[in-house]
Amino acid sequence: QKEVEQNSGPLSVPEGAIASLNCTYSDRGSQSFFWYRQYSGKSPELIMFIYSNGDKEDGRFTAQLNKASQYVSLLIRDSQPSDSATYLCAVNKGGGFKTIFGAGTRLFVKA
């Protein structure tokens, strides 16, 4: 079992719809959770981080964390073609430098 798992996709949604990206992790001691966006041929770019159970909203993005079920999700409202990218989930145990990245989910937003 991978430490951080994501569906590789591609996830295809129409423009204006809500895109839902999911991530599960294996280490219950994990404390910090991140979502990065990576356009093809570019470097990962931090979108959001969350470390408390519940929802955290930033513009069109909402991160959701459920530590009991060991999953974290990212919702993108009013999806735009410019949101088409690979989304990486990353998990940090806290107190150290080891951040584990998932392999990413490719999102395609159809105009």
Next chain:
Amino acid sequence: DAGITQSPRHKVTETGTPVTLRCHQTENHRYMYWYRQDPGHGLRLIHYSYGVKDTDKGEVSDGYSVSRSKTEDFLLTLESATSSQTSVYFCAISETPGTQPYEQYFGPGTRLTVT
């Protein structure tokens, strides 16, 4: 890219040759990281540094060494390149962890091909 540059951006080299990749930051961040990214594997940590001359291994450190003689520079060396080291290499930086979270910012990447 948060004041991070990597050089070279592209390199083709032959099996058995040494290769050094450079990461340079202008943010004065204490922590620096080298990752490789391969299809299906995501980003995997090779080595990291928590200060000048302070480095440690990540999960895929075999065949790689690093050095950090100045806060702003972190070098990754492939002692004798192999085809399995063909990858895209990313440098990342972060500030003192202290408390959560440990946000990392990435450089533009170096695409390395070993023939």
